[in-house]
Amino acid sequence: MMQAILLCGGSGTRLWPLSRKCYPKQFAKLMGDESLFQISARRLSGPEFAAPIIVTGDPFRFIVTEQLAQVEMTAQAILIEPDGRNTAPAIIAAALYVAQTDPQALMLVAPSDHVIPDCDAFAQTVQAAVPRAQAGDLVTFGITPTRAETGYGYLELAADADATAKSPQPLARFIEKPDGPTATAMLEGGNFLWNAGIFLFTAQAIIDAYHTHAPDLISAVTAALNGADSDLGFTRLEAEAWGQADDISVDYAIMEKADNLAVMPFAAGWSDLGGWDAVWLESGPDTAGNVCSDNATAIDCAGTLLRSETDGLQLVGIGLDNIIAVAMGDAVLVADKSQAQRVKEAVDALKKRDASQAVQLPRDYRPWGWYESLVIGGRFQVKRIVVNPGAALSLQSHHHRSEHWIVVEGTAKVTVDETVKLISENQSVYIPLGSVHRMENPGKLPMVLIEVQTGSYFGEDDIIRYEDVYARG
Numbered sequence: 001m002m003q004a005i006l007l008c009g010g011s012g013t014r015l016w017p018l019s020r021k022c023y024p025k026q027f028a029k030l031m032g033d034e035s036l037f038q039i040s041a042r043r044l045s046g047p048e049f050a051a052p053i054i055v056t057g058d059p060f061r062f063i064v065t066e067q068l069a070q071v072e073m074t075a076q077a078i079l080i081e082p083d084g085r086n087t088a089p090a091i092i093a094a095a096l097y098v099a100q101t102d103p104q105a106l107m108l109v110a111p112s113d114h115v116i117p118d119c120d121a122f123a124q125t126v127q128a129a130v131p132r133a134q135a136g137d138l139v140t141f142g143i144t145p146t147r148a149e150t151g152y153g154y155l156e157l158a159a160d161a162d163a164t165a166k167s168p169q170p171l172a173r174f175i176e177k178p179d180g181p182t183a184t185a186m187l188e189g190g191n192f193l194w195n196a197g198i199f200l201f202t203a204q205a206i207i208d209a210y211h212t213h214a215p216d217l218i219s220a221v222t223a224a225l226n227g228a229d230s231d232l233g234f235t236r237l238e239a240e241a242w243g244q245a246d247d248i249s250v251d252y253a254i255m256e257k258a259d260n261l262a263v264m265p266f267a268a269g270w271s272d273l274g275g276w277d278a279v280w281l282e283s284g285p286d287t288a289g290n291v292c293s294d295n296a297t298a299i300d301c302a303g304t305l306l307r308s309e310t311d312g313l314q315l316v317g318i319g320l321d322n323i324i325a326v327a328m329g330d331a332v333l334v335a336d337k338s339q340a341q342r343v344k345e346a347v348d349a350l351k352k353r354d355a356s357q358a359v360q361l362p363r364d365y366r367p368w369g370w371y372e373s374l375v376i377g378g379r380f381q382v383k384r385i386v387v388n389p390g391a392a393l394s395l396q397s398h399h400h401r402s403e404h405w406i407v408v409e410g411t412a413k414v415t416v417d418e419t420v421k422l423i424s425e426n427q428s429v430y431i432p433l434g435s436v437h438r439m440e441n442p443g444k445l446p447m448v449l450i451e452v453q454t455g456s457y458f459g460e461d462d463i464i465r466y467e468d469v470y471a472r473g
Contacts, residue, residue, distance in 0.1 A: 002126075003076075003203075004044035005094045005109040008037060008056040008064060009084045012113065013347045014275045014340070017331040018309055021359035026113035027063050030279060037064070038071045040112045043119050048127075049108075051076035053097065055090040057083070061234050062367035062470065066388075080231070082224075082239035087197070088253035089245040092210050092221045093237060095203045103204040106133055110198045114272050115282050121268035125166075129200050129264040132168045137262045138209060139168055139200040140255060142193025144267035148183035151274050151341055153195035153251070155263055156186075163191055168262035174251055193263065195251070196270060206254070213257040220244040232471055276324045276333075277340035280305040296325075303337065331357040367470040368393055369446070381458045383451040385439075387412070392440035394468035401455030401462065403431040405439065410447030413440040436466060 012025030019025035026037040034042075044052055054064050054075050061080055068074060079093055091109055098105050108126060116122045129139045142155045144163065157163055158170035174195065178186065186192040199206075210218040220241055227238030246253070255261060271282050283291040283305075290298045295308035296315040303322040308315040310329040317325060324340060326333045333343065350358035363372045368391035375382040387393070387410075395415065405414065406428040413422055414429050415438040422442075423429050431437045433455065441447040465472060 002106045004052040006112045008112040013344045037112045054078045078234045080236040082242045085247040087250045088248045095206045099203040118268040125266045133200045137260045141196045141198040142263045143270045148187045155193045157191045168264045171263045214253045275340035330362045381453040387441040387447045394465040395438040397436045400457035401453045402433040404452040406450045413442045
């Protein structure tokens with residue numbers, strides 16, 4: 001049985017404003033009714049796979065479990081990185097974890113934010129690579145290029161290799177993201193594949209490679225795993241040891257140095273959705289080359305992507321050519337499609353201005369559900385809060401604000417100091433400043449309430465937690 005490893009820690013800034021640091025692209029519904037993470041988890045499931053192992057960061061641990069539950073899946077383990085240090089530490093952490101029970105287990109390592117439309121073809125390609133992986137080779141997957149793409153790294157096949165083969169082929173070298181003329185020459189050359197960042201090997205084979213090529217890295221990660229804590233079912237890697245691991249990709253640390261590498265060609269379609277131009281392409285443009293979301297309209301446009309990500313916000317483009325326009329409630333991106341890879345510059349510029357939109361979404365996701373601010377005034381704030389069935393906020397108090405809760409859907413179980421009571425739809429409760437309080441959803445459906453805060457300060461750091469089922473500080 002194969003062990004799927006899903007890497008789930010990227011920030012996806014090139015898909016701003018939909019993808020932000022607090023809720024990156026793998027969790028967003030970019031290509032339908034499921035998130036990229038959910039689609040990836042489904043792709044790496046079935047009778048030939050064990051339950052997946054997820055490697056992610058602390059802010060995303062409950063998003064991972066919730067999104068898996070939505071597609072009726074559970075993880076074998078969720079490894080929590082104290083901080084993101086690129087793919088090399090993440091992959092060896094997973095390999096060491098797997099090797100504790102089965103050093104010869106096959107590991108299929110994949111990012112959680114890629115699009116592979118033909119899952120059956122991908123599964124067949126993975127199976128074709130299994131014999132080489134079982135023999136001790138490190139197999140990387142290369143995508144047959146369809147255009148002179150400058151946003152991907154490349155794999156140059158050896159002189160005697162066949163880029164159309166249905167079996168792993170010898171590799172000559174890795175190539176960094178090229179400029180336009182170089183990408184065109186490689187496309188015409190026919191012996192280059194896109195580097196997909198997907199790998200197949202046994203746990204022992206990749207561990208041996210780290211011992212040979214990155215001994216300091218494996219030493220640091222081994223210590224982090226040995227010192228890991230179990231936290232509400234998560235495996236939290238020890239922070240001090242993890243901090244000694246180099247911030248480096250697995251390509252640099254291992255793959256470019258290994259001599260037991262093979263490349264498995266894959267020609268059935270793939271995208272890392274590394275920019276809005278890729279989203280436009282993978283979304284299937286109409287005969288005029290346009291892609292529009294449900295709340296967007298194109299009039300006399302060509303080659304244009306129009307997406308409104310907010311219900312009730314209509315986006316209309318007139319006479320646009322080769323334009324990307326993405327609208328949210330708090331931010332709008334407008335760019336020429338040829339400049340899609342520069343969106344990260346916009347995020348950097350917003351960070352310099354201390355604009356919250358650089359990293360925060362209007363909707364703030366929490367372990368118990370989510371909330372969004374509807375109105376903010378000088379001494380008041382109005383929020384919509386949605387609490388998942390069976391979930392509960394922490395028992396808490398505030399120094400600087402009082403709160404008024406009005407339930408609009410479902411039933412809330414409310415604690416205010418020594419009083420505990422149920423509040424139904426159209427009922428409300430007042431939380432005086434300094435009172436110890438908690439909100440719970442005892443029902444089977446999401447509970448929605450409107451919260452009116454009054455006071456002098458509304459920051460989320462004005463929360464004193466006394467009890468919390470999610471073990472937050």
